[in-house]
Amino acid sequence: MIKVYLNGKQLQVAGDITVAALLEQEGLLTPAATVAVNDKLLPRQEWNCRLEEGDRVEVIILMEGG
Numbered sequence: 637m638i639k640v641y642l643n644g645k646q647l648q649v650a651g652d653i654t655v656a657a658l659l660e661q662e663g664l665l666t667p668a669a670t671v672a673v674n675d676k677l678l679p680r681q682e683w684n685c686r687l688e689e690g691d692r693v694e695v696i697i698l699m700e701g702g
Contacts, residue, residue: 638689649687656683658693668698 637648642662649658655678659665671678672694673687687693 638687640687640690641692643694653687654684655687655693658687659683659695664695664697666697670696670698 638651638653640647640649640653640658642658647658649661653661655671655673656665659669659671671680671683673685674692675694678685
């Protein structure tokens with residue numbers, strides 16, 4: 637198990653978890669999601685990368701509206 641931060645909240649997750657798996661686990665895996673890991677925007681094709689101890693993941697869900 638490793639500690640990561642998701643939108644500022646500390647979580648204990650499996651040591652081999654990927655960004656995509658974390659988003660799915662937390663109900664945030666949507667086509668409108670934008671992700672940054674350690675303050676760096678992460679393209680969707682890189683969401684299969686594994687997270688490391690202490691990583692900070694920020695998820696923004698884009699919404700349409702007016």
